[in-house]
Amino acid sequence: LKIFSDKHCWMMLGLLVLAIAIIIEIFPNSNTYTQGHENADELSSFSFSYVQVMWYIMYLSEAFLIQMPDSKLDSYDVASIIPQFITAVFVFVIALSILHKNKKILTFIIPYSFFGLFSALIYSSPYHSGMVGVFLIFVFWGIFADNGKIELPEYINKAVSSLRGGLKKAVVAIAFLPMIVPIAWSAYSSYIDIRFDYWYKEAAEFIKEYRLYDYKILSPWEHIAVSNDTSKSTDPKVDESDYQWHDYPNIQGLATAILPYFDDNIFYNYNIDNHDKTFMYYQSSTEEETKTIFDKWREQGAPDVVIDRCEITKIYPNIDVDDYIAVKRVEVYKPYKFKTNDQYITIYVTKDLFNKIGTLKEITAKKLY
Template structure:
């Protein structure tokens, strides 16, 4: 009977894992790589091995492991889409296999967790180093129980965690700090503190400390590094006195599962939702504190977690990082569940549960809890559906450029422009040039479009992208620049033949050069960017210079859909 039960459990687990992998492959067939995925691949392809260690980490903020793995394939001509997805699915599948077959959770938990938003879509379909972070957490959880008798297994798992992301370094550092105090306390009680230097755990901790220091030196941001996420700017006093930062710390545990306050564009300005999430988040914090205290894992939970959440709230984060919070929750409950007797509930929880004498009230509370817990699965399904349904990026332009043999034409792409906030219309007609809003600043180093298109070409096809480093197809996050000096290098190449998306080219070329010049929109792409169930639609157009339109009869002039005619500049 026991053998049959184990066989059924194995079959059901394999079925869940196969469904998970099949789901990743199916959605991945439709998934269009986003900027970060393309950027990583281009770095792996173009940067030298020396740059992967000494230059890239200072601007990307990640240890070099992900880029090194990709470089094995990218530098040898492997196809972009297929390869990066296969690598990511391999790490994700390995992580979920450990969760399904090795974790001490009930079947319902083991079989549902792989399909939650971050475990399935954001870290499984979306190809980033966080698939490795998932695997590292599972390995760390497995090796935690025997960390004192077999410390090197645990340390190697935490070292792997450090190599996957900066947040991995924080969490591993917090866990090692707590473990160090546990070891010292243990030796002190046994009056063997003087033997600490001979303990194999000491050498294991020294190893990860040296590794972490080396990685921190690598990823310390350069002075001219541009931050692409949500960065808190200002003096230390200003940052510490921003009440909202403390609110962000409170909501992060809920946000990593069912919360909706964050999007890829940052934190939303919805006061009512923010207050509601603070209440729920505070309850989750209280629950985590009480349960970890009851199970003698408070320090292991609180020290690493407060370091990470404080860094996120008070310094820097993006939506991609939030799922790491959920991974750490799984790790903490895993190590508590593997203790003798499993997870123990605090007496206060038992009293509260018993105080609800009515079966109906208990069912209502259970139902609400189940709905909240299943929301991450809903987010996963929603994101997958949106990815399958339509365009989620601009690589379609790569297809257009290839099919029409435009790669040898002079193609200009948009750069980041900050317009005056009081401007009513950024630009008034679809053609280029046109009357547009007042420009406050130009950031010619910020060009996302080329990064999502270049993986499909063997050379830099954009005349104004990386003019100082034309062989580098990835974006350099270097914000200290002289835009006018960059514009001069663009002018040396003459007028563009085609323009990808709207560009205020009158910032680059003078009125005499632009006299009689007109660029007409000949293709419009609608695409979506989404996070959980939050999504935004964007439109980008391909322009061709009017005198070249006759050479490409396949292109048609897109008129202003509103039928309005504005004064041209």
């Protein structure tokens, strides 16, 4: 086969061997937790449908041109992304035809399929799409290094040559969009980063300003609503009476995002068995393990400070939520392409601590729980 005479093929095979070795090394434990999968058994099991085919094709355009929704395709109205999918199919076909013309289609499609199928069937995050972009650039770079140019398929040359005037200029401009759009994404994200504090920076600054790290701070944990009827995860804002709740006390994303602004772990319930660690262990837990962790939290006593609303009465059944006062609402900005994930969190303190500090101001907010 001609492909094996290409030095880039052997380079990619070497990377594949390295990747397989890394996968073997980091293969998830039985209690691994990822978004949408609560253990390794769920992580390695999947169902195949047309939705996954759409996801696989759209990943290429996601790197350069379109903005897919944050959630998995099967969790919202698929019809709403038909325009993006049509664009993605067009880009996918054009890209493969160019690669085929330059005899690099297998160099691209084999690694891309490993990545795309894993993302579509098992796990993915918006942040991973940039890997596709970098890889495609690498492949085109290899073509240019070998041939000194990138040849276009005959049908593209004929189509472009048949155009005249403004229409031809418009088509050429559209062809440059995959290079222009990522620059615009970067410009917008840079503006948001400059204009607003990133993610939970303001929360960290508030904690430092009032030296709240000298007190017991409770961080919220992951709890997922599971329907009694369908056994599927749902929006946690549903009526509690209709759902069971599964707690994962090791999963504390908010604390993980705040701690880089501190030298030490300031949350007493974060990594309760390895308190010196300031990174999160992506570990699910059984009901018995969760109970054991909650018991350890309970031994520390009730918190003086609570970061955001959480089911505190699960840990302290006799606690009076009216004893906690909301003192800070932190607007959260997290840019991604042309979209900003706008959220807010609320910081609560006990009435005793509120009176002790003296300079805090009470704000209107929902009770802790």
